[in-house]
Amino acid sequence: VGTQPNPSDTAPVALSYELFPPRSPAAAETLWTTIRELETTAPDYVSVTYGASGSNRDTALELIDRLLLETTLRPLAHLTCVGNTPEQLAGVIGQLLDTGVRGILALRGDLSNDASQPVNGSLRYAQDLIELIRRVEQRRSALLCAGKVAVGVAAYPARHPESPSEEHDVEVLLAKQRSGADFAITQVFFDSSQYLDLLSRARRAGVTIPIIPGVMPFTSLRRVKRLGELAGVEPSAELTERLAAADTDIERLRIGVDATVDLANAALDAGAPGIHLYTFNEHQSALEVLDKLALPRHTRAGSLSVANRTQLAS
Ligand code: FAD
Numbered sequence: 001v002g003t004q005p006n007p008s009d010t011a012p013v014a015l016s017y018e019l020f021p022p023r024s025p026a027a028a029e030t031l032w033t034t035i036r037e038l039e040t041t042a043p044d045y046v047s048v049t050y051g052a053s054g055s056n057r058d059t060a061l062e063l064i065d066r067l068l069l070e071t072t073l074r075p076l077a078h079l080t081c082v083g084n085t086p087e088q089l090a091g092v093i094g095q096l097l098d099t100g101v102r103g104i105l106a107l108r109g110d111l112s113n114d115a116s117q118p119v120n121g122s123l124r125y126a127q128d129l130i131e132l133i134r135r136v137e138q139r140r141s142a143l144l145c146a147g148k149v150a151v152g153v154a155a156y157p158a159r160h161p162e163s164p165s166e167e168h169d170v171e172v173l174l175a176k177q178r179s180g181a182d183f184a185i186t187q188v189f190f191d192s193s194q195y196l197d198l199l200s201r202a203r204r205a206g207v208t209i210p211i212i213p214g215v216m217p218f219t220s221l222r223r224v225k226r227l228g229e230l231a232g233v234e235p236s237a238e239l240t241e242r243l244a245a246a247d248t249d250i251e252r253l254r255i256g257v258d259a260t261v262d263l264a265n266a267a268l269d270a271g272a273p274g275i276h277l278y279t280f281n282e283h284q285s286a287l288e289v290l291d292k293l294a295l296p297r298h299t300r301a302g303s304l305s306v307a308n309r310t311q312l313a314s
Contacts, residue, residue, distance in 0.1 A: 016212070017286060046075060053084060068101070077104050081126065107129070169198075189231070217286055221240060239255075
């Protein structure tokens with residue numbers, strides 16, 4: 001009595017993972033082990049990052065191609081526009097569509113350290129890239145006998161480092177929706193209230209597209225600090241102190257997984273339509289988080305978390 005129904009009890013929760021193209025043959029081998037492990041959880045899609053200015057275009061396209069040909073996974077191709085002209089980008093979009101990609105995450109990309117402004121002639125904002133994707137799609141729709149391309153965008157629970165305010169971020173998200181975005185994935189955040197605030201600000205402003213929380217497993221102190229710096233968000237002192245004080249990798253994994261699961265559950269309780277896990281091309285932490293979240297449709301058969309394994313062993 002008096003409790004609100006949990007939307008995650010009724011609506012199916014989407015699951016996705018982020019991967020990045022490998023930088024060496026050894027990294028590729030590790031990545032493919034990860035891909036095979038993640039595949040067993042039947043994610044809705046896996047996203048593949050793309051360097052700002054297209055620095056890793058060939059390896060990104062190669063990975064996407066292999067995912068389509070050799071796995072059951074559906075790739076969501078990240079695409080950045082900074083440093084690239086509309087003609088160059090239209091070429092890459094065409095290539096992605098030809099390969100069979102039907103989902104693109106339209107991003108500006110981070111500006112390089114020596115450039116505070118995008119290069120002359122390149123698209124300026126993610127919004128411009130969404131419009132370009134829709135134009136290319138329209139031109140080719142007569143040739144493609146396939147459904148509409150799903151276009152995702154970035155959203156920011158904590159203010160984007162270059163943005164004057166959270167309100168401005170929401171105006172930008174609304175503009176992306178108007179330009180044709182279908183859904184958004186958030187930047188890393190450490191406090192569920194930041195995601196909840198973004199949701200309520202966005203809904204008040206008229207944003208109706210799903211906003212999927214991007215969640216990183218908090219199992220590496222170095223990574224937590226680094227991502228916090230990049231996203232311009234301070235991780236909680238309690239989390240960093242507990243990770244720093246952990247004596248063993250197993251303990252660190254358990255602390256990080258528990259904190260991540262708490263964050264993801266808080267987002268789901270607030271009505272998040274799915275969870276997007278930043279994997280860093282490693283499956284162990286992501287799968288531990290998933291086991292504890294126990295999402296319907298995405299449970300690994302015979303899965304046993306570290307906590308359970310340790311209990312059984314003792
Ligand atoms: P935009 O939406 O264009 O915003 C960039 C800045 O411009 C913001 O400060 C915004 O407030 C402002 N702005 C936007 N539109 C307007 C406007 N019309 N008028 C005035 N101001 C405006 N980076 C990569 O390089 N490769 C990746 O693969 C990648 N993947 C990512 C995945 C996710 C889920 C997220 C959240 C981020 C990812 N990034 C990636 C990082 C992203 O490129 C950076 O956060 C970048 O700084 C901003 O990208 P954006 O798409 O949000 O840009």
